[in-house]
Amino acid sequence: MTSHYSTDWTQPNRKRTPIQPRPDAKQTQSGPREDAKQTSKGNPNHEGTGAQVMPSDQECLPLKEALLRMLDKAISYDVIFRVGERSVEVRCHSFMLLARSPQMQAMLESPRTDRDKDGRACVPVPEVDVEIIRSFLRYLYTDEVDITPDNVMPLLYLARKYLIQTLTSKCQQFIIDAHLMEPENAVEIYHQAYIFDLKDLMVDSMKIINQSTRQCLESEPFLLLPRECVRNIIADDHHQVSEETIYRNVMTWCEEECKRKGLPESDEVFRELLGDILYEIRFPNIDVRFFSSTIEKRNILTADEKQELKTLSVLKGVNRDFYKGKFKCRPRKTWxxxxxxxxxxxxxxxxxxxxxxxxxxxxxxxxxxxxxxxxxxxxxxxxxxxxxxxxxxxxxxxxxxxxxxxxxxxxxxxxxxxxxxxxxxxxxxxxxxxxxxxxxxxxxxxxxxxxxxxxxxxxxxxxxxxxxxxxxxxxxxxxxxxxxxx
Missing domain, CATH: 2.60.120.820 (PHR domain)
Incomplete structure (x- = not known):
């Protein structure tokens, strides 16, 4: 797994790892072979004929492949997933969804579920793309799934959303076996967990960021984070670096954000981009000489804020405990x-x-x-x-x-x-x-x-x-x- 890759699962042009068919999988066809057409005249159950009836391909399929054929060809489908921002249709069968997921059973049996003019259930899934839904459905039909670093997070999201515990376990084991929860990947994992609201994975990845804070803050995935993720990470109490290091990396994030948005790289723009992130940087704990030589000369802070921080920098211990201003004073909890x-x-x-x-x-x-x-x-x-x-x-x-x-x-x-x-x-x-x-x-x-x-x-x-x-x-x-x- 590289340390950065796209997390926009709804874009059709996102690079994906293709799912490879099993080497022993049989290739199915759309219908009976021409040389195996059956008529009542050739049926061995009819007396008076010695003709041998050749079974159709469909009749020879094992159950798993027969179910997959139903899915791939949308035979007699009665459920439509409307996937991604463009609501691309992916068709499947309620009997399989009911058999695999109590959450889906409740959804499909609810009178509030939208249906088309033919009575088919219509389920919007805008948060993932078509390939993810197809992989998910393939697992429901066959118990087979090709998990990759690119799809593990959205698959885990769907597995938890629809209470598919076996797929949840497979995704979690993949994250462990593929060493995705290591420092070089922790920021990206946190980002994806944030997108899919996987709170326990956010907590786990944050603890890795705590252990290797400098490496994580200086990584490329940190520069690509949305503002909300930057704020959450900077706000954490247990980072093992100096406040000066945190400040420098937040400024670097601002520079990259300006480039992405085509904005001028000015202190005024930086302040607007930061918003309340600014108050998660613990300026009172920054070295006085660094503050004077670097921060005070810039216009990211107002003149009043600079004066407030200069006053705080000379206060120690209990005096800071009574401070009621905007800036956080307590040092981070380094080990x-x-x-x-x-x-x-x-x-x-x-x-x-x-x-x-x-x-x-x-x-x-x-x-x-x-x-x-x-x-x-x-x-x-x-x-x-x-x-x-x-x-x-x-x-x-x-x-x-x-x-x-x-x-x-x-x-x-x-x-x-x-x-x-x-x-x-x-x-x-x-x-x-x-x-x-x-x-x-x-x-x-x-x-x-x-x-x-x-x-x-x-x-x-x-x-x-x-x-x-x-x-x-x-x-x-x-x-x-x-x-x-x-």
Whole structure:
């Protein structure tokens, strides 16, 4: 999957991946072969003739292909989908829709459903294009579908809209298997999820953007986003970059938006394009020197706003809490190390870690937060890359994160931050278990003097306990010295 591609599913000229027929699929014809015409004279059921009757192609079709022939040739259709902005007709059969979807059954049996003069149900689907509907219907008729990076999102949308759980599962598995939920694709996935109102996928992709914010904001898909998506992304609390970086990338988006719309690239136009996005940039947290040298010299902010921000920049702590203006003051929730093992050489020793040995700790937090990864020890005797497997389970034993991570280590550096691909929601008071193992035997540093309770800040504490893994990792010593939380 490329990191950008068209998301306008209603345009007939959009480049699409063609659906290939199965190699073993039989080619059907429109009717009986000329050499297989039957008459009552040639029917073996009639006495007095020895003629052999040749069956028609239609009679020889397996059920799946017979149903597909009904769909492709619109034989005795009684439902019409009006697809895309041009309301292109795609014809199908109510018996199949009723059999596959309770949502469609309710729709087709409703007296409010529009019908043509011949009584056929007419269903408008303006949000997708003809090829998407045909792929969707093909799945309903045959249980077969060709899922691609181009069609997975609209197919997932239709599957959820019409409650086709099997297709929903196939689309979700494709997203996982095709590695679409990776940083280079996260912004594009967020955009498509926004178009099709797939809120859970918007949340998931945002958590990946949180983890790789700079990479995502500097990607080409970010420059192609509509204003609403830019606002949603910039408003999020958990981005792991400076406010200056966010400001620069928003300005770059403005430049590209001006080019798309044929507008002059002036500060006044930028301000109009931004609208309330402007107030999602946390100007009070921007470095004073950057503000003075870059932002203050431009006319994106009014003179009064600049003065207001200059006043805010000298206020700290509680004074900002009473600010009631338009700008957001609170810093974003960047992750920080929460260490159960004290740092420093006197709290570190060596241990041999066998391949596939599971080192386990459990923890719970006093507040809801995001977990971005773990802190791990490096190799103690060589400079090399190690492969770490990390699994996070909730208190019901369900896996909520499963990562295979490579870390390049050197003996002089003891601790390494290992970030998950996607941040994980941690619920206050719930117990979680971290399981870590290596793919081969190695000598690693290990921690000593482990702590049971760590205070992050007022009201935010993390409680650690040992797990049921290798005995060398427990509450007092061993691996997994800390967490990355925000």
């Amino acid at each position: 920080q190390r929460v260490m159960r093992m004290p740092e420093g050489d006197r709290h570190i020793d060596e241990m041999i870690m066998l391949d596939q040995d599971e080192h386990v700790i459990t923890f719970k937090t006093s507040v809801d937060c995001l977990m971005h990864g773990i802190v791990t020890y490096g190799l103690s005797q060589s400079e090399s890359e190690i492969h770490i497997f990390v699994e996070l389970r909730d208190e019901n034993g369900e896996t909520v994160a499963n990562e295979d991570i490579s870390v390049l280590t050197e003996p002089d550096i003891k601790l390494y931050d290992v970030r998950f691909q996607k941040a994980v929601d941690i619920k206050a008071g719930h117990r979680y278990q971290i399981i870590m193992k290596l793919d081969e035997l190695n000598w690693l540093w290990k921690g000593l003097s482990g702590r049971h309770l760590v205070t992050v800040r007022d009201g935010f504490q993390v409680e650690f306990e040992g797990g049921d893994g290798d005995e060398n990792t427990n509450m007092l010593e061993g691996q997994i010295p800390g967490l990355l939380l925000s």
